[in-house]
Amino acid sequence: xxxxxxxxxxxxxxxxxxxxxxxxxxxxxxxxxxxxxxxxxxxxxxxxxxxxxxxxxxxxxxxxxxxxxxxxxxxxxxxxxxxxxxxxxxxxxxxxxxxxxxxxxxxxxxxxxxxxxxxxxxxxxxxxxxxxxxxxxxxxxxxxxxxxxxxxxxxxxxxxxxxxxxxxxxxxxxxxxxxxxxxxxxxxxxxxxxxxxxxxxxxxxxxxxxxxxxxxxxxxxxxxxxxxxxxxxxxxxxxxxxxxxxxxxxxxxxxxxxxxxxxxxxxxxxxxxxxxxxxxxxxxxxxxxxxxxxxxxxxxxxxxxxxxxxxxxxxxxxxxxxxxxxxxxxxxxxxxxxxxxxxxxxxxxxxxxxxxxxxxx
Numbered sequence: 001x002x003x004x005x006x007x008x009x010x011x012x013x014x015x016x017x018x019x020x021x022x023x024x025x026x027x028x029x030x031x032x033x034x035x036x037x038x039x040x041x042x043x044x045x046x047x048x049x050x051x052x053x054x055x056x057x058x059x060x061x062x063x064x065x066x067x068x069x070x071x072x073x074x075x076x077x078x079x080x081x082x083x084x085x086x087x088x089x090x091x092x093x094x095x096x097x098x099x100x101x102x103x104x105x106x107x108x109x110x111x112x113x114x115x116x117x118x119x120x121x122x123x124x125x126x127x128x129x130x131x132x133x134x135x136x137x138x139x140x141x142x143x144x145x146x147x148x149x150x151x152x153x154x155x156x157x158x159x160x161x162x163x164x165x166x167x168x169x170x171x172x173x174x175x176x177x178x179x180x181x182x183x184x185x186x187x188x189x190x191x192x193x194x195x196x197x198x199x200x201x202x203x204x205x206x207x208x209x210x211x212x213x214x215x216x217x218x219x220x221x222x223x224x225x226x227x228x229x230x231x232x233x234x235x236x237x238x239x240x241x242x243x244x245x246x247x248x249x250x251x252x253x254x255x256x257x258x259x260x261x262x263x264x265x266x267x268x269x270x271x272x273x274x275x276x277x278x279x280x281x282x283x284x285x286x287x288x289x290x291x292x293x294x295x296x297x298x299x300x301x302x303x304x305x306x307x308x309x310x311x312x313x314x315x316x317x318x319x320x321x322x323x324x325x326x327x328x329x330x331x332x333x334x335x336x337x338x339x340x341x342x343x344x345x346x347x348x349x350x351x352x353x354x355x356x357x358x359x360x361x
């Protein structure tokens with residue numbers, strides 16, 4: 001763990017603590033694990049109380065339009081530079097249970113074969129940090145693992161985002177666990193401490209948008225130079241929400257991310273085609289629908305949303321891509337809220353284009 005890497009301690013002392021985490025504990029031992037349920041990523045423990053005091057690590061619960069089993073949703077951010085948080089800090093254990101867990105880890109590390117020199121010194125300083133009030137700038141030490149304050153707060157620790165593919169990013173929240181009193185904000189140096197905005201981003205990452213298929217007329221098979229109408233009814237094209245919540249003794253946050261459909265982009269699957277409108281972007285109508293259903297007698301009209309193929313697909317098909325853009329916003333605990341990057345979801349539809357047959361007399 002890098003507990004002192006950001007502090008004013010000398011490089012030698014910082015290296016000791018860093019060595020303790022790197023050599024002995026390895027990856028964050030307090031990281032969340034994926035669970036085999038529909039509530040997303042979280043640790044296996046659930047919050048509560050028992051005779052020994054407050055216990056349990058944080059568990060983020062997902063609800064609404066989210067992917068099952070904590071999986072990543074199907075929405076893609078239109079902003080290629082935006083990514084969900086790779087890790088964060090969240091409530092871990094009450095004082096008594098943290099003492100039991102952390103002291104056992106320290107004891108096991110100290111008794112490992114060959115544990116001398118810098119690693120041994122790091123273990124000793126980590127033990128002093130939690131037992132004998134050894135601290136540093138902006139990071140006070142604790143007396144007997146803060147047991148005197150058990151029930152009045154929790155130790156917080158780093159949690160990995162199991163859906164983050166980059167190992168280094170996923171393992172970057174590795175500061176030593178720190179204490180937060182109930183009702184108080186985490187110390188300001190922990191910028192990755194869980195917030196409604198982080199929860200909103202996680203809800204975004206897990207959001208499952210409806211796989212709406214665009215209605216076409218003619219359906220599936222059309223003719224060269226014949227406009228194909230495309231539309232989405234309001235009933236099939238509606239707002240969806242995903243919620244992420246965290247509940248621990250003395251601490252609770254929630255955030256709801258809302259996706260509102262705003263446009264449809266058509267890509268014919270071949271350069272030998274034209275789109276309506278020419279940009280391929282079909283905007284949403286006042287009633288919440290997109291495009292206009294084809295009606296008998298409109299064959300000579302230009303569709304407000306559609307495509308015209310200029311050549312046959314031969315023995316195959318063209319892959320018509322219909323990409324829906326969703327406007328993303330969020331609200332959370334304490335009246336927090338804001339916007340997130342637009343999201344997109346793409347559906348492909350196979351379209352057969354035939355030549356118009358003429359009869360020679």
